[in-house]
Amino acid sequence: MxxxxxxxxxxxxxxxxxxxxxxxxxxxxxxxxxxxxxxxxxxxxxxxxxxxxxxxxxxxxxxxxxxxxxxxxxxxxxxxxxxxWEERPQRYSRALLETLALIAYRQPISRGEIEEVRGVAVSSNIVKTLQERDWIRVVGYREVPGRPALFATTRAFLDDFNLKNLDELPPLAVLRSLEPAPGILDEEELQPSGPQALAEPAEQVSFRSLLAELDSMEQGLKTDFDDLPEPEGEDPGDAGRERAADES
Known part of the structure; x- marks a missing residue:
């Protein structure tokens, strides 16, 4: 040859x-x-x-x-x-997809900041599912009391969604057309966050209003992960896998 x-x-x-x-x-x-x-x-x-x-x-x-x-x-x-494949493709809740969208368009972002935008608590199962799918990872900690973890998307997220970098994410204006029918709430959306949790019912969050808030954040998206800080106390095995992914 x-x-x-x-x-x-x-x-x-x-x-x-x-x-x-x-x-x-x-x-x-x-x-x-x-x-x-x-x-x-x-x-x-x-x-x-x-x-x-x-x-x-x-x-x-x-x-x-x-x-x-x-x-x-x-x-x-x-x-x-x-x-x-006999197994049906897994379907994800609107709450999970909203959380993933927030992380993708506003990374790095803390769980509390996600809850502030969505107006409801983020289920631990959502974060766990996104991490198990290797779509998000902890990239650092906010220097505020409690040092909340900061989440960002991974290369696996880009690979699974056929993206070369975050610049290829669809414009938020396009995503607004994907708003689901009104009146449908996920179980996670029935769990208000913050002090109002004990006194006020959860207010429905529309996908359109979520993306409208994200619209102002569309510019300046990250296109690589090389400058993201490594979280303190990261599992050496995770670090090894990250290095292996980079080397490949």
Missing amino acids: NLNDPAQLAVLLEAYLLAAGRPLSLERLGELFDEAERPPPARLRDALAILARSCQGRAFELKEVASGYRLQVRERFAPWVGRL
């Missing part, structure tokens, strides 16, 4: 990506070659461009996400491909 030929190199990269089954960064792809034959990054990009064009008209595409490049089934085939 002539690795100096981008067309032949594209075929080899296709094999790498199919075998990996996960995103591979440009650096990781380069590491898969012996040093003497390693293509320069520019040639790798040329080969990836050829591979992307070769996917046109096929059921799969080459997609660049936060962790690198991956081959994936095109979204329009999801209704049919999903039949391969």
Whole structure:
């Protein structure tokens, strides 16, 4: 195989990506070659461009996400491909999605700040679910009494939502069209937060009003996580996994 030929190199990269089954960064792809034959990054990009064009008209595409490049089934085939798995896709509550949206658009943010915007308590199960999905992580602590944890999204969040960086998040104006029908409250929304919890019923929070408040925060979104501080007392295992994700 002539690795100096981008067309032949594209075929080899296709094999790498199919075998990996996960995103591979440009650096990781380069590491898969012996040093003497390693293509320069520019040639790798040329080969990836050829591979992307070769996917046109096929059921799969080459997609660049936060962790690198991956081959994936095109979204329009999801209704049919999903039949391969008997288990139904997990559905998430509006409260969970609102919490995730707040973290994505206003990170880093504390649980108390999320509750202040939503007007209701954030269920511990919501935070646990988002962390178990590896969509959010603790990136530091607010220097105020109690030192509340600060949450931010992860590379896995970007990968799972087909995003290269946070700049690719849809504008908040677009998300307003996704407001659910009025009159539907999640169980978590029936738990008011703060001193009012003992005296006043919870006020319904509409997705439209939530996104309207977030609209002023749309500018200046973070596009990487390199400058986020590591939380004190972080589990060494978590730190190791983060480093492994970065290296890949």
